[in-house]
Structures are given as C-alpha cells and as structure tokens.
Amino acid sequence: MTENDASTLGELVEGCRAQMENDLCELFEELGPLLIQVASTRGTTSRDPAESKAAALLKLALPTQWERVASSLRANLAARTVHAPKSGYGSTDEENLRLLSAAEESVQFAMREVLDRVTLACRDETKPLERRINYLVLRRAMQPGDKTFNVAALWSCIEAACGEVTTSTDALILLLQLIGEQMATEMPQFYRVANETMIEAGILPSLKRSYRDTTPVDAHEVAEESTKVASALDRLVEARTKETGAREIPKSGTASQELFNSLKTLQAAPQTGTPGTHTNVVRMVRDSGAARDVKPLEAVTVDIVAKLFDLIFSDPNVSDGIKALVARLQTTVLRAAMLNQRFFADRSHPARRFLDSISVVAVRWGKVVNAEDPFYLKLSELVDKVQRTYDGDMAVFDSANAELDVFLTEREERDEQQNRALADAVLAREEEMRLKREAQARAQKMADACIARVLVPEAPVEIDEFLRNYWRDVVQNRISQSGEEGAPTAKALQVATDLLWSVTPKQLAGDRQRQAASLPALLSEIHVGFDEIGSAPAERKAFMDTLLDLQLAAMRAKKPGAAKAIAVARARPRSAGPTLQVGHATDIGVRVQDISLPASEGLDGENTPDRADLRRVRQLVRGDWVDFTTAAQTRRERLTWINRSRTLFLFSNSASPCAISITPEALAVRLKNGTAQIVKLDRPIFERAIHGAIKSLDQHA
Template sequence: MTEKDAPLARLVAGCRTQLEHDLCELFEEMGPSLTQAATESGNAGRDRARNIAAAALVQALPTHWDKVSAALKANLAARAVHVARSEFDSADQANLRLLSAAEESVQFAMREVLDRVTLACRDETKPLDRRINYLVLRRVMQPGDKTFNLAALWSCIEAACAELTTDTGALILLLQLVGEQMATEMPQLYRVVNETMIEADILPSLKRSYRDTTPVDPNEVAEESSKLASTLERLVQARTKETAAKETSKPGTISQELFNSLKTLQAAATPQAPGKHTNVVRMVRDSGAARNVMPLEAVTLDIVVKLFDLIFSDPNVGDGIKALVARLQTPVLRAAMLNQRFFADRGHPARRFLDSISIVAVRWGKVVNAEDPFYLKLSELVDKVQSTYDGDLAAFDAANAELDAFLTEREEHDEQQNRALADAVLAREEEMRLKREGEIRAQQMADACIARIVEPETPPEIEEFLRTYWRDVVQNRISQSGEEGAPTAEAMQVATDLLWSVTPKHLAEERQRQAAGVPTLLSRINTGFDEIGAAPTERKAFLDTLLDLQLAAMRAKKAGARMGSSTSRTRGGGPTLQVSHATDLGIRVQDISLPTSEGLDRENTPDRADLRRVRQLVRGDWVDFTTARQTRRERLNWINRSRTLFLFSNSASPCAISITPEALAVRLRNGTAQIVKIDRPIFERAIHGAIRSLDQHA
C-alpha cells in the first residue's frame, strides 16, 4: 500500500470501527428486549419444546447476557480479516469432523435466520459490495478481507450467543430472536458505511434518491400480487354463490348508470370540515344504481369503498392529502372496475400515480403546506386526471410523466441549493462553534426575561410560545443589541402585550383597546417569526390559537385549565439546548447545540441508544422537529466529514436547521424530535387492508 492510499485505508478502518462499535453497543442493550420476546414466545406457543426453551432463556438472559456482549467484542477483535480461500491449509482440514444431530439442527436453523437477515440488508450490502470490489478500495483491502461480510459478522454473533446456553432448543430460539432484531438493525449499520463512502466519492452514483420509499423485493411483489389475485377470485366466487348468479361480468362491462351516479354525487359533494371527507363511492354502492351490478363489480365496489374509508380514517395521512385523494374517487373506481389488475399490480399506471402522492407527501407529515410547489403540482395533476380520465390509461401515463419531470427538476434545484447552503455552513463552522459559547449567556438572559413576565394563570399555549419561539427572538435581539437595547425592549413589550391580549376583558374600554391593538401586535409577532424563520404552517397554527384565546378574552372568559406539564422541560433545573439564528444565502439557519458545561441533568444528557440512532442517519432521512406543539418535517441534506454537524432543510420551510448529534439525541429523548419511518405508500396500505378486511368477513 502506497502513501497515496493511506486516506482510503483510514476510511476503511474508520468504517470497520464504527460498524463493530455500533454492533457491540446494540448487543449490550438487547438483553431486556430479548427477555420480553422470549416471554411472549413462551406464552404464545403451543410447542412444548419451544416453551421449555423460552423459559430457559427468560431465566438466563437477565443474568448472563453480559457474557454474550463480551464474547461478541472478543470475537470481532479476534476474527481473521486477511484469510483468503487460498490460505485454507491442511491444519484447517484436519479440524473437519462430522456434526452431531444437535449441531446440524443449529446450523440448519441458522441458515434460515441468516437468509432472513441477508434479505433485510440486501439494499445496503449490494452497493457496499460493489464499492468494496471497486478498483480504488481493492488496493487497501486484502484478498479475502471479510470486514463487512454479513456472514462473517453473523458467525461472530452465533459464537457469542453460544456462551449463554448449551441447550440446542434454547440456542436456536435465542438466535432466531436475535435474528429478528438484526433484520431491523443491521441495515442501519450498513447504511452508515455506504453513506461514509459516498461522502468519500466511492461510487457516489449508487446513492439513493430522496424519492425512494421502502425497499421493494421483486419476488415479494410477485408473491403479493399472486395472493391478492387469488383472494379476489375467492371473494368473487363467494359473492356469486351469495347472489346465485350464473356468471360474473367481464372486465369493462361497467354499468353506465353507476358511473353517471358517481360523477353526479362527486360533483355535488360539498367541501367538508377539516378531517371530514365524504366517501362518495359508498354512497353510490348503497344507491339504486348499484343494484344490478355483477359479482365482480360488486366486490370491486366493496373494496374501493373500504379503501377510501381506511384512507380517510388514517391518522397518519394529512388532511391536505386526504383532500387530494377525495377528488380521485371517480377515476380510482373506474380504473379498478375496468381492470382488476389495478389491485394486484404496483406497476399499473393509476397505481403508480397514486403511490407518487405518498412519495411526495413524505415531505409534509401530518401538516400539509398547501402553498408548497409540490402540493400545487399534485393538485394540478389531480385536476387533470379527474377531468380527462375516461378509461384510457394515457391520462395516468401523462400525469406520471409530468410528475416525474417535475420531481427531477425540483430535486436538482434542491440539491444545488443544499450544496451551496452546506458550503456556507461549513465555511462558518468554526464561527458557529465560537458563537455557541457566546450564545449561552444570551439564552440564559432571554430565559430570565421571559420567566419574569409569565404568570401562573398564563394560558399554556401562550407560555409555550413565549418560552420557545419568542425566547429565540429575545435571545437573537440580546445578541445583537444587548439586554438593555431598544430591539430587546420592544420584543419584551410584545410579550407583555400578548399576555394582556389573552386576559379576560371586563370593561368596554379594555375591549376597545384590545380591538385597536391587535393589528399592531400581530404585525410585531410576525416580524419576530421572520427573524427566526418560522414556517408558515407554524405561524398559522399559533395565530389561530391566539385568535381563539383573544376572542375568549373579549367575552371575559378565562382560558382553559392548564394542560399537563408540557412546559416543564423548558423550565428544568439543568441547561437547555442552545439555539441561535443566522442567515446564509437568504435562508434562515437555526443552529442548535448542547452546552459543553458540566453538570447536565438527565433530561439534557444524550442517551446512548439515541446517539446511535443519530449516528445511523444518512442524507435523505426525515426528522420531525416539534416546537410548542407545532411539528415541522425536515430532510437531512448534509453531514460534515467528522459527523459533528447535521444540516436539515425542506423547500416547504424558509428556515434550515444545523444541529449537533448530541443536541439531536437530546431532542429524540425528550420527544421534541422524531425520526420518520417511511411506511408503505398510502394506497398500497389501504388496498391490502381493504381486501384483508373483506376476506375475513367473506
């Protein structure tokens, strides 16, 4: 290896160290969850041998799991990473022997477990294998190097687990339970290795797109499609028997009366209150227009009715997305009636368009920004499909093509903007570090200023706003002009006026003063929101709440009872997260860090498991940040080389977030941040749920 290859050697060594460290740390924490899983397995199983094995594990795990963790560390340290096949010598051959029946049972069970973990990791291990075999890396990795080989790592895990028990049944069950957890955790460990190599420019073309959803296995898709098709056939047969029909209708023989009824009802449907959406397909199915449909059409109607019921009642789908979906009821039913392949084939043009809505919706979470260009584009395409689809799938093909082109253009735009923003943040990283130290005093002063004016009877929504959003405004102004400066005094006057505005008004003069002062107060609050880059959805949510409280005050009513202890965290005895604001490239950047002071209380000390979850984040991951009960979803777009600073942004928000891993871990711990787990597309979930529900009642 030449001196030129030293950086790559350090890269590989660093990835190996990180992978093994996270794996060992994960194992140290698995004991309690494995004990619970073994208990559940024993309670649920009818197999006596398995129940005995589960009982043995429940007894051994709490006291002896440390031995397994220590053994895994030793196995990883001792494994020979430079052994190639050509080095398989006679000494190894001399150790070959026939396996006992018990050992064969363990080996057979382990092959099944390893296959499952391998399948779960395939989307990360495949590109990693290509990178390892890449010419540049081959210079610094010896032939036969099994540093990142999953089977080699699993051998270390298997040998470590054997330290817990010698009972064959208990060992098999233990490895199966470990395999279940590894199928979830191991892909995350490999993701970090891949991301590190992408950052080092090792085959960066293999990086994932932010438009990707959950990994899809073609074999799994084919199997699911086959199951769906057979279930549909069974439902149709049951309906045929139920109605004593001689034959089912052929695809495409839709009752025109049915469609005319549907179009009329959907056109006449009045806008619903937020969270309320009319299932027009249900109304059509229950009407006289559906009385003469054949069994196949009747089953299709039932599925689509249930499908929209599930979507409209799904708490994880934002109201804005439900509103889009509601406008697609006629096209969806027509597509399903014309071709039952719609249910079983994810490649169907209508299914691809519907699934694309889910892919785009990931960027908003439950709070949809109706002004965001992505939402406006989806709304435009939904209108086109609704008005042009007459059974010809070209309407969906055109919508798919237009949406793909739009997403590609926006992705390139966002990538350029994020790269420029990351460069700007990187250039001032040292300045930010020094600024953090100075901001500690400014934040403490801002906290003290807010604490002086908050009273016990202050409505909880207002107190949360003052201790979060407005605290940042006051802190920002203290940093710029000092605690005695005019901007700081103005910010505190706004806070005082805000508190007065939600105090019950018993006199006419007070109500007149309230009415006259509200426009100025709202203007100054919005100015503060501008200073800290609050998102439009956050502003609207607070201002709507404020309006309700002010109207109650005008009627001389007291605010509702104080809600729980949700604000207690911001008033805890220990230091809080440090927050400051700056502007780069016209974008507000909120910098969040953890004080480097001694004596952090438990609330502000990062949890080891949360820190590991943060280390496993890669570019493209989404995190929900919550402030004063308002949630903003941001995408991780940049990580510095030392992984000490993460940059989150979202084109739907005017403010980016730079945050240290420790600070993000604290926010995960106290519930003000949550890593988003990408679920299956909305329509896929609903279709499976609808068909499963109908099949159970058939």
C-alpha cells in the same frame, strides 16, 4: 477519490468498520431487557410445549448471562481476521470440517433460515456496498477475501457469542431467532451508514436521493404479493358467485353500462362536504340500484374500492390535505379497477403508479400540508386533469406520471443546488459557529433569566411555551446584538409583558378599550420577532390563531365558557424551557437555526443524550426526514448535508424559508425529549389500503 492512495482508502474502510462494529456492540448491550420480555411473552402464549420450555429457560438465563454475550461479541469482532469465520454458521475452513452432533446440526439448520432472513433484509444496502468494496479492492485498500462487511461473518460472531447463554439447544435456537428478528430491522441501518460514508467520499456515488424514494421493493416480494392478491380475488369472486347463484365467473371488463353512466355523473359532479370529512362516494355507488345487477367480479371490485377509501379516510397517519386530494379520485379509481383487475395486483399499473406518487411526495409534509407548496399545487393540478379526462384510457395516467416525473426532476435539481450552496455556506462558517456558541451560551442564560422574570404563574400554557421557546430566541438574539441593557432587548421584554397582559381576563371596560387599541402594535412586534428567528408561516399562523382565541376569551372574562377554557389551559403541564443552545443566522437568503448542546458539565439526566438515541442519530443518512416540534408546532425537515466529521447535520425543506443546523448530541436530546422524531417511511397509502381492504373482505368471505 479515484486517485486516492490505498492508505487513505484503508482509513475510510476502517472507519466504516469501526462504526458498524461499535454500533452493533452497543445495540447488543441494550438488547437484554427486550429479549427477556419477548421470551416471557413467548413462554406464556406459545402453544408449542418445547418452545414454551425454551422460552422459560431463556427468561431464567438472560438476566445473569446477557452481559457475557455482549462482552463476548465485542471480543469476537475484535479477533476477526480477513479470512472466512472459523466458527458458527457459514464456516468453510478445512480445519473445521468434522462430523456434527445432532444438536449442532439442529442449530445450523435453524440458523440457515435466520441468516437468510437477515441477509435478505440487508440486501438493498449490501449489494451497492459490495460494488464499492470491489472497487476498493482494485486499489489494494482491502485484501481479497476480506469479510469486514459480510453479513454471514458478522452473524457467526453473534452466534458464537450467544453460546454463552445456555447449553439447551432449543433455548439457543429460540434466542438466535429472536435476535435475528431484531437484526433484520437494525442491521440494514449499519450498512446504510457505510454506503453513505463512501458516497460522500466519492466511492461510486449513487444517484441522489429524491422525493420519490420509498421503502425498498424486492422483485420476488412483489411477485409473491401479486400472486397472493390474485388468489384472494379469485376466492372473493367465487364466494360472491355462490352467493348470487351465478353459474360461472364472468370475465373482467363486463361492468354494466348503467353503472358506468352512474360513475360518469358522479365523476363530473363537484365534491362537497364538511372540511376535514370525506364522503365515500364509492360506497354510495355500491349501495345504488345500478350496482345491484352487476356480475360477481364487478361487485367484488366495488366492495374492495369502497373498503379501500374507508381505510384511507380513517387513517390517522394520512393528513387531511392528502385525503382531500385522494377523495377527488374516487370514481376514477373505481373505473380503473373495474376495467382491469390487474390494478389490484400490479404496482406497475399506470393508475397505481400515479396514486402511489401522491403519498411518496406527501412524505415531505407530514401531518400538515401547505396548500401553497408548488408540490401540492402540481399534484392538485394533475389530480384535476385525471379526474376530468379519464375515460378508461390508461394514457391519461401515463401522461400524468410523465408530467410529474419532469416536475420532480426539475425541483430536485433546483433544491440540490440550493442545498449544496447552503451547505457550503454553513461549512465556511463552521468554525465561526463553534466559536460563537460560547457567546450564545451566555446570551441564552441571560435570555432565560429575562423571560423567567416576565412570566407569571397564571399565564395560559400556550403563551408560556411561546415565550420560553420562540420569544426566548428573539430575546437571546437581541442580547447578542445589543446587550442585555440595550433598547432592542428592552423592547422584546416589553412585548412579552404586553402579550401576557393581553390574555389576562379584562373585568373593566377601560381595560378592554385599551386592549383593542394596543393589539395592532403588539401583533406587529410579534411578527417582527418571528422574522428575526425565521419562523415558518404555518408556525406563525398556528400561534396567531391560538392567541386570537385567548385574547377574545380575555375580553369576555365574565362568560363562564371563556373562563373555563382559560382554567383548563392553565391546568395543563408546562414546559421547563429549552436547555439547548439556539442561534440564528442568514445564509444565501435562508434563515438557519443553529442548535447545539452546552458543555456536558452541569447537565441533568433529562438533558444528557442517551446512547441509543446517539446511535440512531449516527445512523441517519442524507435524504432522511425528521419532524421537529417547538411549542406544539411541528415541521418536517430533510437531512441534506453532513460534514465530513459527522459533527454537524443540516436539515432543510424547500417548503420552508428556515433550515436547521444541529449537532448530533443536540438532536439526540431532542429525540429523547420528544421534540424531534425520525420519520419511518411506510408503504404508499394506496398500497397499504389495497392490501388492507382485500384482507378484510377475504376474512369475511
């Protein structure tokens, strides 16, 4: 877009501004109840009498005054000019220079700290946005000095609006502090969308988002954390020194040869254990005779690493597949940490970078790891290589990091090409998809009615959910192709009937023989249906495993255990079935599931998207991950494309043969009913565990 005229660029900027201000105003309209709740909590828990009083004043004022704040903010934003704000913190106009009252000085002093916090939180998005704005200024799309996207200018509007709530200085300061906490979380999302919109328009496109993306890291934050970790280590070593009676704190790298020999033996031994459980080998080392005589620094290191793996193995957010990878590196991590305590305080340490890369790549899997995925296979290969060859030389980790970088770059380039081709195919038939949705709506109603006629009240909930979700899509697809009376549709409904019969308790020997004879054909037809709608292998396996258990229980109906299991399944709440329209098509060899929301007429409250969920969807950008759940099976997909009008999102994952195209309204409904969840990226597993282990030990030192 380097040759676009100022008018076109101006429209682009105005669109970004309008969305940012509208999202900010919507957020403020919804903040009232949360602020009332937080103020109430502060009032009862604060030990500061002044803060308790301020919180009590806010609790009384907010229910009646907050609506005025939201209205005032919208008016303030609408009245903004391209010049610096004329009121609030950050005002620089000469006409506003005057002596401030003590109350005003108090507010401005407190707000300086709040604004700094919000500005810092937004910095990773505002810095690249400023570069793009400067680029636009050169083409006269914006006037010099335009404060459209300036954090301080937006905060001035917020501050001025909040003056409507109370005349108490302390209460106003507390209110703005509480709002600042929310803005530090929410405002970066507004700037992310503005950046992404300009990237899509070709305004200084950034490097493509990669599998290595993680939470933003600030250099000052890293330095501060490293200092804190080093200080905590010093305290732990000093405490251990006093405990053991040592006269001086030894230098690093002095671990006893006996302990290293013990580590080598453990490192070479195959790791065994019950699937889903992981033995903390480091804790075994810590409790061994070889560890009793090590010096305080080594003893503290062993304690930290033992605690670190305790935290990882007990973390419910880490999948078993990743825990299995990590478990193979226990003795390697301990050796690396004992040879150089910089391991704990420095994220750039080669071993730390490799360990962090495991969790960064693992973002693409969620709770279920596909052991056949090329990404997992590569990580497993590198883990084995490191575990086998590490002898204290960091070059082993450097080599692993370099090899992983090359692999990720190659995979990302290949995935980027496939995603672009898929997006082009979806874009080319976007109008066709829009027109087909009307026919899909009719086919869906017919399919819902057909499934409802087949279902029986005593069906196990797992089968009920399967028929209402997966098999409903199969029936709908066949109705679209051959009509409700067509042979393929009749075949699909017969499969549904046979499936229900197969999980019904069999009292007669003849029925059991008939079931055994009919199962191969039934299972084959179910797989054909899965193929038609492009279900992922993990989803198929999960359902087939459940089906096998239910069918075995049905065959042994006279056994109390099986009967009880079926009774428990029937007692669980049932899904009412999907309201969203779902269609299926194949593009460039990838099965695309198209999901949309029917016309708003006739939708009940449960299937009408909430404004807050729609805003969350609008704030999604390319590279974000979303977990989609259908019939209790979850798969993680990445947002790889958004059309120019932001009316269609495309999600894909190279680990799955099926992609999802979905409208914002449909995605908002799925967020509302819990069948979709936006993935919030956390710090890498090892980083979280290291800080948690040191903090835990430091508290008990």
